[in-house]
Amino acid sequence: MKNSILNRRRFLQHSAAGVTAAALAKRHSARAANKAANKLRVGVMGLGRGMAHVKNFLKLSDVEVAYVCDVDDNRTANGLSVVTKGQAAACRGITDLRHMLDDPHLDAISVAAPNFWHAPATILGCQAGKHVYVEKPGSHNAAEAGLMVAAARQHKRHVQMGNQRRSYPLIIEAMQRLREGVIGKVLSSRTFYSNRRGSIGKGNPAPVPKHLNYDLWQGPAPERPYKDNLIPYNWHWHWHYGGGEMANNGVHALDLARWGLGVDLPRRVTYGGGRYHFDDDQETPDTGMAAFDFGHCTALWDQSSCNRRRSEAPPFVSFYGEGGVLTTTGGHNYTVYDLDGKELERKSQPASDTPHVANFINAIRNGEKLNAEIGDAQVSTLLCHLANMAWRTGGAVNFDPAKRRLIDTPAAAKLWARDYRPGWEPRV
Numbered sequence: 007m008k009n010s011i012l013n014r015r016r017f018l019q020h021s022a023a024g025v026t027a028a029a030l031a032k033r034h035s036a037r038a039a040n041k042a043a044n045k046l047r048v049g050v051m052g053l054g055r056g057m058a059h060v061k062n063f064l065k066l067s068d069v070e071v072a073y074v075c076d077v078d079d080n081r082t083a084n085g086l087s088v089v090t091k092g093q094a095a096a097c098r099g100i101t102d103l104r105h106m107l108d109d110p111h112l113d114a115i116s117v118a119a120p121n122f123w124h125a126p127a128t129i130l131g132c133q134a135g136k137h138v139y140v141e142k143p144g145s146h147n148a149a150e151a152g153l154m155v156a157a158a159r160q161h162k163r164h165v166q167m168g169n170q171r172r173s174y175p176l177i178i179e180a181m182q183r184l185r186e187g188v189i190g191k192v193l194s195s196r197t198f199y200s201n202r203r204g205s206i207g208k209g210n211p212a213p214v215p216k217h218l219n220y221d222l223w224q225g226p227a228p229e230r231p232y233k234d235n236l237i238p239y240n241w242h243w244h245w246h247y248g249g250g251e252m253a254n255n256g257v258h259a260l261d262l263a264r265w266g267l268g269v270d271l272p273r274r275v276t277y278g279g280g281r282y283h284f285d286d287d288q289e290t291p292d293t294g295m296a297a298f299d300f301g302h303c304t305a306l307w308d309q310s311s312c313n314r315r316r317s318e319a320p321p322f323v324s325f326y327g328e329g330g331v332l333t334t335t336g337g338h339n340y341t342v343y344d345l346d347g348k349e350l351e352r353k354s355q356p357a358s359d360t361p362h363v364a365n366f367i368n369a370i371r372n373g374e375k376l377n378a379e380i381g382d383a384q385v386s387t388l389l390c391h392l393a394n395m396a397w398r399t400g401g402a403v404n405f406d407p408a409k410r411r412l413i414d415t416p417a418a419a420k421l422w423a424r425d426y427r428p429g430w431e432p433r434v
Contacts, residue, residue: 049073056118149423190329197259209233250290
């Protein structure tokens, strides 16, 4: 496995576009044929969350799911079964992302593997000439955020991030209402996340299940022994693989906050809290509060991952203005209040991820503007990275938004990037 990884990496490094001239010509011809037939062929990597991607692609006309890819053979088989029942065109179930990238007839990939795969897979996809839909947060660390945007620009690929509320009609309407002054000047935003997650326990060394390719699951991440409480979900709570609740759900909420406030990057971030509910392997906080200071306004993240706080019933995001408050409970609605708390207006409609996926397909097909283009999307993700850096290094970081660099925080600066398994280092 390592040799094949290294061989492909060397190949990519010695080609400006990541493919040979002959392959480029072949792909150009294949794309021309696909365009003539008005068909777009996509491959989906990561068939947990990725099954939602599969089902949304199947809803769209003139889109074929050509590959389903997962390191878990059981998930691959399930994905293949769903696609086979949902479309007439053939679909291939595979384990290794690179088999999709080598297909000149493939137009796009959709990445729903764990966070530490997001940027490396996106960069490889762009280098192979594929457009990319990548789940949030899109990057494991701040350095990757810059690299994946650079890859999209260099190879002129459409890259959409999966913060799907950017395509929810009522959220788009709510943001327009804020711009029009429905609550006056917007001064601050507060985001809330509550859940009732249980303990992940303390993992033990165990044999790797036969259906799981653990070596490929680790992919870009430096190797660690397999333990029995890591996969398929609890990697989120280990810094080596994920970014905790901040990168898991904070990125959704803070993206809305940033959008509504009309801001980009903060000048100071604080994040306090801890792992209070259970004594287990989780490294990331289950309870916390983060503050993002933009100078003229602020955004807050209020997290309670192990207590739903039913008595409070907080919204997902609230905006506070000089003339009132606008809230949304998840993306399918919004409510406007005056300063006395009187409800002035409420709108609601069913939510669906399909418009966000359709926006990605329409960008490829006819140049429609992406609603969550990776350059802007990774600004929201960078808020999460800065908050996690703050929590891990004493609670606060100062940041220069113009130069996009930390100020006088050497401990946090060490977390800006990560180490990789040999041969998997992302380069643009």
